[in-house]
Amino acid sequence: MDNQKINWYPGHMAKARRQMEEQIKKADLILEICDARMPFSSRNPDLNKMIGSRKRLLILNKSDLANETVNRRWLGWFQSQGTDAVLLSSLRMNRKELLDRIDKNTREITEKALLRGMKKTIRAMVIGVPNVGKSTMINRLRGNSIAQTGDRPGVTRASQVIRVTPYLELMDTPGLLWPRLDDQNAARRLCYIGTIRDETVDLYALTAALLEELKTLAPQALAERYHLKDLSGDSAKLMEEICRGRGWLLKGGEADLERCCNVVLDEFRGGKIGRISLEEPQNQARNTVNQSDDEKAGNRNDGPDGESPAADGF
Ligand SMILES: Nc1nc2c(ncn2[C@@H]2O[C@H](COP(=O)(O)OP(=O)(O)OP(=O)(O)O)[C@@H](O)[C@H]2O)c(=O)[nH]1
Ligand SMILES: [Mg+2]
Known part of the structure; x- marks a missing residue:
């Protein structure tokens, strides 16, 4: 990305x-x-x-x-x-x-x-x-x-x-974006949640970036959803593991990465991986990728609050 x-x-x-x-x-x-x-x-x-x-x-x-x-x-x-x-x-x-x-x-x-x-x-x-x-x-x-x-x-x-x-x-009114794209972090997140048409982006790169973010934001939820034992590998390795775990394999036994991308994005968008916030108010003026380790820990979506869907607000 x-x-x-x-x-x-x-x-x-x-x-x-x-x-x-x-x-x-x-x-x-x-x-x-x-x-x-x-x-x-x-x-x-x-x-x-x-x-x-x-x-x-x-x-x-x-x-x-x-x-x-x-x-x-x-x-x-x-x-x-x-x-x-x-x-x-x-x-x-x-x-x-x-x-x-x-x-x-x-x-x-x-x-x-x-x-x-x-x-x-x-x-x-x-x-x-x-x-x-x-x-x-x-x-x-x-x-x-x-x-x-x-x-x-x-x-x-x-x-x-x-x-x-x-x-x-x-x-x-029709959903409106803005013509100048300066903040690529914001653009990437808008793609994660389906605000920008999937046809305009490289879905492999997008899914890889999302998995990298989820490793920090919701490691437990990510590991549980896809039965991943070890999150230390890079996103390419995670995608391989997800495919093997779910049995998404092509004819020669190769991982079906296209399917992996579609399903992971879809599941994230539908809240199936968990209730995951991508931004926190204290980080709103800068990129979450530049957070300190303490801030990253504080930004986790796992735990009791991240698990069960419940109606809040109206
Ligand atoms: N989980 C969840 N899904 C929602 C909520 N509100 C809308 N959706 C879903 O989000 C998708 C988009 O909803 P729309 O109402 O078409 O969104 P919109 O803002 O009018 O979109 P545009 O017309 O393209 O600008 C649909 O699949 C809705 O079912 C919500 O509060 N929670
Ligand atoms: Mg609409």
Whole structure:
């Protein structure tokens, strides 16, 4: 992955970006969604600039896939920064709690309108990078599947307004990345979680990099999932072992590395290896690969918090 520049800006995004710049100005509230496993790298700096000082609620979605302790740390960190944030799992959220939170964030606007004798319909815009669960969250809030969703990036191609309650409209928008890719660590993580299309990256290099990170972030979970006795070898060796353990062999007995890459990435994305957070608030301003050994130990996702999926947040 080191020598491979990722082209993460498909053509449709430039058009969507221009439209969203205008739409943001008209929104009463911005619901910015990021991935709870990596709230730093899954937020689009470009969108951040466009939002400016407009009212926003930051939603750390897919919290069911992230480590619970780290989730709480992120929530505390955002609070300390003055950013209103919530943990969410769109797949098992409490609809009323999220609606109440939206209501709280727009109360001033509705009360002002009431004073003028009007019952205002709030328009909130749902934005974020691809595949973080924007459309899924809207469907869950509405109670049926009106917006198209899918476990790949780029499903929503155009903005669409969806009425969620008589007085709340949400605008679903296409996931947006930013055109300049400077931080290759962030790019790699975005690939791990399926924000950038797999077709644009070398999946072998990506899986090798992910396994290297998991050796540090969740060694126990990794060893257990793939019955690995020894994690000291490099990622090429680990992939060989995973293939042999699972019986993924080609005709001549060679390891089926393509299958290994597809399954490991898929299992990581689906939380099957464990609830693993890729970023911690205290490291948010630098690369986790440059952490000290103490910090690495503190960043582990293994142990009681990393094991059982449980609903937290909404
Ligand atoms: N585990 C888990 N999966 C989720 C959650 N929210 C969404 N998903 C899954 O993530 C995938 C992407 O969801 P979408 O709602 O299509 O994501 P999106 O942000 O609208 O994506 P684009 O339209 O491509 O920008 C789907 O497979 C969803 O089922 C969540 O909270 N937890
Ligand atoms: Mg979508």
